[in-house]
Amino acid sequence: MNKPENITIDTIAEKAGTSKMTVSRVINNHPYVKSETRSKILNLIKKFKYHPNLTAVNLSRQSPQTIALVIQYEHLFTTYYFIEILQGIEKIVDECSYNLVILNVTSQEEDAVERITSWYFGKFVKGFLVLAPPENSVLVKKMREADVPFVLIGASRGFKGSSFVDVENYTGAYKAAKYLIDLGHKHIGFIAGPPERGDAREREAGFRQALADKKIPISENLVVCGHYKEDLGYQAMLHLLIQPTRPTAVFAANDLMAKGALMAVKESNLQVPKDISLVGFDDIDIAAHLVPPLTTVKQPMFRLGTEAASFLIEQNPEENKPLHLVLPTELIIRESSVRIWHFQK
Amino acid sequence: MNKPENITIDTIAEKAGTSKMTVSRVINNHPYVKSETRSKILNLIKKFKYHPNLTAVNLSRQSPQTIALVIQYEHLFTTYYFIEILQGIEKIVDECSYNLVILNVTSQEEDAVERITSWYFGKFVKGFLVLAPPENSVLVKKMREADVPFVLIGASRGFKGSSFVDVENYTGAYKAAKYLIDLGHKHIGFIAGPPERGDAREREAGFRQALADKKIPISENLVVCGHYKEDLGYQAMLHLLIQPTRPTAVFAANDLMAKGALMAVKESNLQVPKDISLVGFDDIDIAAHLVPPLTTVKQPMFRLGTEAASFLIEQNPEENKPLHLVLPTELIIRESSVRIWHFQK
DNA sequence: ACCCTTTATGATACCGGTAACATATTACTA
DNA sequence: TAGTAATATGTTACCGGTATCATAAAGGGT
Numbered sequence: 209m210n211k212p213e214n215i216t217i218d219t220i221a222e223k224a225g226t227s228k229m230t231v232s233r234v235i236n237n238h239p240y241v242k243s244e245t246r247s248k249i250l251n252l253i254k255k256f257k258y259h260p261n262l263t264a265v266n267l268s269r270q271s272p273q274t275i276a277l278v279i280q281y282e283h284l285f286t287t288y289y290f291i292e293i294l295q296g297i298e299k300i301v302d303e304c305s306y307n308l309v310i311l312n313v314t315s316q317e318e319d320a321v322e323r324i325t326s327w328y329f330g331k332f333v334k335g336f337l338v339l340a341p342p343e344n345s346v347l348v349k350k351m352r353e354a355d356v357p358f359v360l361i362g363a364s365r366g367f368k369g370s371s372f373v374d375v376e377n378y379t380g381a382y383k384a385a386k387y388l389i390d391l392g393h394k395h396i397g398f399i400a401g402p403p404e405r406g407d408a409r410e411r412e413a414g415f416r417q418a419l420a421d422k423k424i425p426i427s428e429n430l431v432v433c434g435h436y437k438e439d440l441g442y443q444a445m446l447h448l449l450i451q452p453t454r455p456t457a458v459f460a461a462n463d464l465m466a467k468g469a470l471m472a473v474k475e476s477n478l479q480v481p482k483d484i485s486l487v488g489f490d491d492i493d494i495a496a497h498l499v500p501p502l503t504t505v506k507q508p509m510f511r512l513g514t515e516a517a518s519f520l521i522e523q524n525p526e527e528n529k530p531l532h533l534v535l536p537t538e539l540i541i542r543e544s545s546v547r548i549w550h551f552q553k
Numbered sequence: 554m555n556k557p558e559n560i561t562i563d564t565i566a567e568k569a570g571t572s573k574m575t576v577s578r579v580i581n582n583h584p585y586v587k588s589e590t591r592s593k594i595l596n597l598i599k600k601f602k603y604h605p606n607l608t609a610v611n612l613s614r615q616s617p618q619t620i621a622l623v624i625q626y627e628h629l630f631t632t633y634y635f636i637e638i639l640q641g642i643e644k645i646v647d648e649c650s651y652n653l654v655i656l657n658v659t660s661q662e663e664d665a666v667e668r669i670t671s672w673y674f675g676k677f678v679k680g681f682l683v684l685a686p687p688e689n690s691v692l693v694k695k696m697r698e699a700d701v702p703f704v705l706i707g708a709s710r711g712f713k714g715s716s717f718v719d720v721e722n723y724t725g726a727y728k729a730a731k732y733l734i735d736l737g738h739k740h741i742g743f744i745a746g747p748p749e750r751g752d753a754r755e756r757e758a759g760f761r762q763a764l765a766d767k768k769i770p771i772s773e774n775l776v777v778c779g780h781y782k783e784d785l786g787y788q789a790m791l792h793l794l795i796q797p798t799r800p801t802a803v804f805a806a807n808d809l810m811a812k813g814a815l816m817a818v819k820e821s822n823l824q825v826p827k828d829i830s831l832v833g834f835d836d837i838d839i840a841a842h843l844v845p846p847l848t849t850v851k852q853p854m855f856r857l858g859t860e861a862a863s864f865l866i867e868q869n870p871e872e873n874k875p876l877h878l879v880l881p882t883e884l885i886i887r888e889s890s891v892r893i894w895h896f897q898k
Numbered sequence: 899a900c901c902c903t904t905t906a907t908g909a910t911a912c913c914g915g916t917a918a919c920a921t922a923t924t925a926c927t928a
Numbered sequence: 929t930a931g932t933a934a935t936a937t938g939t940t941a942c943c944g945g946t947a948t949c950a951t952a953a954a955g956g957g958t
Contacts, residue, residue, distance in 0.1 A: 216914055227938050232916065240936050262675030263612045264914035267943050272608070281636050291626050294657060307672075310655035312639060327652075330607030331944095475820045561944055572908050577946065585906050609944035612913050676914090905954070912947085917940105924935070 215258045223256070224249050235260055266331070274307040275520055276333045278324060278347070278358075281312050283340065289492045289509050290339055293361060296513020297337065304521050309333065313347060321350040328356040335520045337361055343406050357523065359516045359531060365406035371531040373516045377407045380505040380537030381414030381461070384487050387503075387539055388457045389422050392548035393485065397430040397448040397455035399441055399465050408436065411461045411489060430455055434465040441465025445472035456484060456548050463488035463495045463504055470498060470544075485545035501542035508535045560603045568601070569594050580605060611676065619652040620865055621678045623669060623692070623703075626657050628685065634837045634854050635684055638706060641858020642682065649866050654678065658692060666695040673701040680865045682706055688751050702868065704861045704876060707852075710751035716876040718861045722752045725850040725882030726759030726804070729832050732884055733802045734767050737893035738830060742775040742793040742800035744786055744810050753781065756806045756834060775800055779810040786810025790817035801829060801893050808833035808840045808849055815843060815889075830890035846887035853880045 217235075221228040226245065233241050234249045252258070266272050277297060279290070301308045311327070313320040324347070327333045335357035341348045343366030351358055352370060360367060364374035388396055398415050401408025412431075419426050432447050434440040441460055448455055449472065460466035466488030473480050480486045480500060488495060491506035512535065519531045562580075566573040571590065578586050579594045597603070611617050622642060624635070646653045656672065658665040669692070672678045680702030686693045688711030696703055697715060705712060709719035733741055743760050746753025757776075764771050774796050779785040786805055793800055794817065805811035811833030818825050825831045825845055833840060836851035857880065864876045 218914080228915080229917095229939085230937060233937085236916090240934085242936060245936080257674075259671060259674030261612070261914050262671070262677050263608055263617070264943090265675075265916075267606070267608045267612050267945085268914075268916040270916090270943065281639065294626065295659075298657070308657075310657065312643070312653075312655065314640075326604060326607070329602075329604030330610075332607050471816060471820075475816075563944080573945080574909085574947095575907060578907085581946090585904090587906060590906080606944050609913090610946080612915085613944075613946040615913065615946090900958090901956105903954105903956080906952080908949105908951075910947105910949090913945090915943090917942085919939085919941105921938075922936080924933105926933075927931085928929100 215256045217258075217260065219256060220249060220252050220258050223252050270331075272331055272334050273305065274309060274333045275301065275517065276324075276327055276336050277308060277310045278336050278338045279310060279312055280315065280339070280341070282314060289490050289507065292493075292509035293339070293513040296510040296515075297517040298513075299510075300514050300517035300521065306334075306521055311336075320347055321354065325351065325354045325356050335359070335523070337516050337520060338363075340407075342404055343367075344404065357520065359520050361512055361516050362407065364532070364534065369530060371519065373512050373519075373531065373533045373535065374407075375507045375512065375535050376537050377410035378414040378417075380489065380507075380539070381411040381459070382418045383414075383537070383539045384459055384489070384503075384505050385415045385418030386422070387541070388459060388485060388487060388545065389418060389424065391457070391485065391545065393455075393457040394424060394548075395427075395430065395453050395455040395457070396424075397432070397445075397451075397458040399432055399434040399444040399448075399458065399460040399469060401433075401461040401465075402435045403433065405436075408461055415459060427453070434460065434468070436462050436464060438464045438468040441468030442472045443468075445469035446476070449473070449476050449478070454484075457487070457545065458484060459487045459489075461489055463490045463492045463502060466502055466504070466544075467494065467498060470502075480544050481546040485548075487545055491540055495540075496542065498544070500544045503542045503545040504540050506538045506540045508537070511535060560601045562603075562605065564601060565594060565597050565603050568597050615676075617676055617679050618650065619654060619678045620646065620862065621669075621672055621681050622653060622655045623681050623683045624655060624657055625660065625684070625686070625692075627659060634835050634852065637838075637854035638684070638858040641855040641860075642862040643858075644855075645859050645862035645866065651679075651866055656681075666692055666699065670696065670699045670701050680704070680868070682861050682865060683708070685752075687747075687749055688712075689749060702865065704865050706857055706861050707752065709877070709879065714875060716864060718857050718864075718876065718878045718880065719752075720852045720857065720880050721882050722755035723759040723762075725834065725852075725884070726756040726806070727763045728759075728882070728884045729804055729834070729848075729850050730760045730763030731767070732886070733804060733830060733832060733890065734763065734769065736802070736830065736890065738800075738802040739769060739893075740772075740775065740798050740800040740802070741769075742777070742790075742796075742803040744777055744779040744789040744793075744803065744805040744814060746778075746806040746810075747780045748778065750781075753806055760804060772798070779805065779813070781807050781809060783809045783813040786813030787817045788813075790814035791821070794818070794821050794823070799829075802832070802890065803829060804832045804834075806834055808835045808837045808847060811847055811849070811889075812839065812843060815847075825889050826891040830893075832890055836885055840885075841887065843889070845889045848887045848890040849885055851883045851885045853882070856880060 217228045217231050221231045231249055234246050338358055338360050340362040360372040362374055364372045400412050429451055432444040434444040460469055466486055470480055473484055488502050488504035491504045495502040495504050515533055562573045562576050566576045576594055579591050683703055683705050685707040705717040707719055709717045745757050777789040777792050779789040805814055811831055818829055833847050833849035836849045840847040840849050860878055
C-alpha cells in the first residue's frame with residue numbers, strides 16, 4: 209500500500225539522497241557525476257531493479273527512439289532473404305540505442321495505413337522502413353500522402369521522390385546472363401518473377417539485354433514466369449525441359465525458383481550442371497547448401513538493412529532530402545554452372 | 554516559430570473554446586458531452602489532423618495498451634503456420650484497441666532477454682506472447698526469472714506454472730495413425746520432428762501408442778527424424794523407400810516434411826496415394842494445394858492466437874492464475890491417403 | 899417552486915522522466 | 929590568493945495526456 213511496488217527515478221534519488229536529475233545523469237552516462245555518487249546510484253538501480261519508464265522518457269525527449277519495420281507477411285515467403293536485412297537493421301538500431309518494432313500488414317486490411325501512420329503521429333516511432341513493397345502498393349502511396357517519413361527497402365521504382373535503398377537488379381541479371389553466354393551457352397532459359405514487380409522486370413531486362421548484346425536470339429518459349437515462387441519454379445523448369453530445343457542453361461530470377469527448378473531437373477533424371485547449368489538470384493542462405501551449390505547473384509542484404517536504418521534514424525526532418533541508394537550486386541560462382549561441353553549441340 | 558506545427562489536445566481545446574478535458578472526453582467516447590460540442594471538436598480534430606500523443610496517453614493511463622509477440626525468426630520457416638496465429642492475435646488486439654509489436658530474437662544474441670524485458674519494465678508493453686519456443690529455451694527461462702507476464706503459444710511442456718496455449722499433439726497423432734491402421738496399413742513409416750521439442754515427441758508418442766494399441770509392431774528403421782524441415786523430410790522419405798519392407802503409408806510429424814516426402818516419392822517414380830499413403834500434421838495453407846491434397850491433422854491456429862492474446866490482455870496482474878489451455882486437433886482427410894489395396898502384400 | 903438526479907464541463911494534480919538554467923564545489927592559473 | 933574554468937548537483941518547468949473531484953446547467957417528479 210505505502211510501497212506500491214513501483215520503482216521510479218524518484219525512489220532511487222531518495223534512497224541515494226540526491227535529486228532525480230543526478231540519477232538521470234547516471235542513467236544517460238552524463239560525464240559530470242562524481243564517480244562515487246555514480247556507483248552508489250548504480251548499485252541502488254541494481255538493488256531495486258529500477259528500469260526507466262520508456263514512455264516517460266519518450267514523452268520528455270519529444271522524439272521517439274523507435275523505428276518500425278513494415279512487412280507484408282503474405283510476401284514473406286518469397287522475400288525471405290529478409291532475415292539478413294533484418295539483421296542489418298538491428299545492428300544499426302542497437303548501435304544507436306534505438307528500438308525496432310515490426311508491424312505486419314495484410315493486403316485485405318482496409319485501414320492499414322491509419323494503423324501504421326498512427327504510430328508516427330502518435331509519436332511512438334520516428335519513421336518506417338517498408339520491406340519490398342510492390343510498385344502499386346496502396347500502402348506506400350497513402351503513407352506518402354500522409355507525409356510520414358519512410359525508407360523503402362528493395363523498391364526503387366514507382367515512388368519517385370521517396371527514399372529507398374535498392375540493388376542493381378538489371379546489372380546483376382546482365383552479369384549472370386553474360387556469364388552463361390561466355391561459358392558457351394546459346395540456349396538459355398529464363399524463369400521470370402512476377403511482372404508487376406519492378407525488380408522482376410529489371411532482372412528480365414538485364415537478361416534480355418545481355419543476350420541481345422551478344423546477338424543471341426531469344427526464343428520466347430524459353431522465357432517462363434514463375435512469380436518468385438518455388439513451386440512455380442518447379443513447374444517452369446518442367447516446361448522448359450520439354451521444349452523442342454532444350455536449354456543448356458537456365459537463369460531463374462530468384463533462388464527460390466532455382467531451387468524448385470533444380471528439383472524438376474532431378475526428377476527428370478537429368479543433372480545440374482552436367483545437362484543443365486542453373487543460376488539463381490539473391491543468394492539466400494540455402495543457395496550454398498543446395499546440391500550442387502547454386503551459382504547466383506548476391507544481393508548485399510545486410511547492407512540494405514544498415515543503410516536504410518541509418519538514414520531513417522539520422523535523418524533530419526527539416527532537410528528532407530530523400531535517400532536514393534542503389535547497391536551493386538555480385539555474381540557468386542558455385543557448382544551449378546559450367547562451360548558447355550563441346551560435344552553438346 | 555509561433556506555430557511550432559505541433560497540434561496537441563490544448564490546440565484543439567483552445568480552438569473549440571473548451572477545456573482539454575472535454576476534448577479528451579470526445580476522443581474517448583465519453584457519454585457526457587453535448588452532441589454539438591462533440592461534433593465541433595470532431596471537426597477541429599479532422600481539420601487540424603490532430604492525433605493524440607500515444608506516449609502521453611500511455612504515461613497518463615499508467616498501463617500500456619500494447620502487447621508484444623516474440624518470434625525467433627530462425628525458426629520461422631519451420632513454424633510458418635504462424636501467420637494464422639498472427640491473424641488470431643491481431644483480431645483480439647484490434648477488438649481491444651490494443652497495439653501489437655513483434656520482437657525478433659536470434660539465438661546468438663546474448664542479452665536478448667534484457668532487450669525484451671525492458672519493453673515490459675519500461676512500461677511499453679503489457680506482456681508478451683512467445684511463439685513456439687523450444688523447451689530448453691533460455692529466453693523463456695529468463696523471462697520467468699525476470700517475472701514478466703507472458704503466454705507461450707504452442708509450448709506446454711517444460712514451463713510448469715507459466716501460461717500457455719497448446720494443441721493436442723498426442724491425440725492428433727494418435728488419431729492420424731489409427732486412421733491409417735483402420736485403412737488397412739500395417740507398415741507405417743514415421744518422419745519425426747526434432748526430439749528436443751516436446752510437441753515433436755508427443756506426436757511420436759501418439760503414433761507409437763496407436764500402433765501398440767492395435768498390436769502392430771514398430772520396426773525402428775521405419776522411424777526417421779526430419780527435424781520439421783522440408784529438405785530432411787525429403788531425405789527421410791528416400792530412406793524409407795529403400796527399406797526392405799517398404800512402408801505403405803507414411804506419417805510425417807509436420808506438413809513441411811510431408812511436402813518434402815511427397816517430392817521424394819514422385820522422384821522415385823512412385824505415386825501418392827496409390828503406392829504410398831501420406832499424412833501430415835499442422836494443416837498449413839499449402840497442404841490443401843499439394844498434388845494430391847494432403848491428409849493432415851489440423852491445428853486450430855487462429856484460435857491459438859485469439860486465446861493467447863485475450864488472456865494476456867484481460868489478465869489481471871494481481872490474481873495471476875496461469876492459463877493452461879490445450880485445444881483439440883482434427884483429422885482432415887484429403888486425397889493423399891487411401892485404403893490399402895488388397896493385392897498389396 | 900423545490901429538491902434530486904442526470905448531464906455537461908472545468909480545475910487541478912499527476913504520470914515519470916528530461917531540458918535548461920542556476921548554484922555550489924572543487925581545480926587550475928596567473 | 930584572488931579569479932576563472934571545470935566539475936558536480938539541484939531547481940523548476942514542461943512534455944501531452946487522463947483521473948478525480950468540483951461545479952454548473954438541465955430535466956423530472958411531487
